[in-house]
Amino acid sequence: MVKSLLDKFNAKLNAQGSLIKSISLLVGGTAGAQLLLIIMTPLLTRLYLPSDFGLLAAFVSLLAFFTVISSARYELAIHLPEKIEETVAVTVLSFIFLVLTTSISVICILLFAEPISVLLKVPHLASYLWLLPFAVFFVGLYQICNAWYVRQKQYKDIAGTKVLQSIVTVLIxxxxxxxxxxxxxxxxTLGQGAGSLKLSLKSIKNTKEFRSVQFHQIKTVAKRYKSFPIYSTWTGLFNTASLQLAPLIFLSLFGATVAGLYALTLKLVSLPISLVGQAIGSVFLSEAPKAHREGRLNKLVLQFNKKLVQVGCFPIAILIVSGPELFAFIFGEQWYKAGEYAQWLAPWVFLQLQWTPLSNxxxxxxxxxxxxISQILTFFARFGALFYAIGYEMSADHAIQLFAVVSAxxxxxxMFWFLNKAQTDLKQVFINNITYILFSMSVLMLFKLFFLR
Structure with a gap:
């Protein structure tokens, strides 16, 4: 009798702890990978010019337009089927579209590399764009493999590839x-390829279902989840456009140096937080379908939102309170302006941290x-801010500030619109945000007042 009760108690503890363990695995791997990139960034900023980072930003922006539709968004549906055969069929379908998209990117680069470079006022960019199709394939393949491994709850493998990607990227x-x-x-490009090839080879080798999938199964899942290419593709494109047009426009208007400062600042501010959010989002997506079927999705959403606020409150508060001084200390006095950009970007990144996982x-x-619909409205709001900056001939600083405020x-x-759709307690979400961020800022301001005078 006592043994039976103890077994039940242990099972309950293990069930409660599995969520924390899953998050810890992905967050740990992601944090380690991003920590490596952040540690090496001060060295990279001394080896490369801001204009080099500006061209990298342009490359990444163009890459994003292809990779967001690389699998026709079918990779998002990998998490949904209950049967493994259907999951395999969706995965194979995603790969078929990836090959098609990669082929289209090759044609686009052959035809439009020069016109794109001239339009962006950086003619020498054309000589590097032959790398784009390789990057499209590698990033698209990683998205598919990541979804497959999340579906299988193999978080350790995902965490390992993130570290591998960072190591290869930095070394090269x-x-x-x-x-x-x-x-x-x-x-x-090759950093992305290292992770995607490792995951794909392992999944094919260890899963016999991939070798026995049939055409009619692929056709069935394509029809069942057709809303993803019909609607989610456009959603992804508008989301990408609203984010990635900014560095391209800044590049064209203000030159590669300003674009590089903006892009590197946004990367430094958002990567450590948003990618941890993506890791948590992978766990959320693996848990949420079951929670939805059991009628407890709203509680799960509130639980995850609170964890995300707790993760992000202190880093964001540091940027708001001491962004310029922090950037100048780490990267040199010439990066003080980038720290000011970071202060304006901080509220946007804090909300992005919360929304990235819950957007699932x-x-x-x-x-x-x-x-x-929400993404179209977001696109026009952000694009409107950029056109306003162009029309009124705003300075680079004011244009970036306006874009950051509108994005936030x-x-x-x-976020509040879709949390309401999930019947989440919005009042509690708002209270959590205000409480944690005000507490963090108060602690940091007191510390700065009494210890850093």
């Missing part, structure tokens, strides 16, 4: 600095239409 960029911009681009609600609740507002509106 450090060793190829004499190649200037090309060193950054080839490091970015649109997948779980199959709200593709609503997601598309639209993230706030979208």
């Amino acid at each position: 960029q450090l060793s190829a600095f004499k190649l200037a911009t090309f060193g950054l681009l080839v490091g970015q 609600l649109t997948v779980v609740l199959e709200l593709q239409k609503e997601a598309l 507002i639209v993230y706030f509106i979208r």
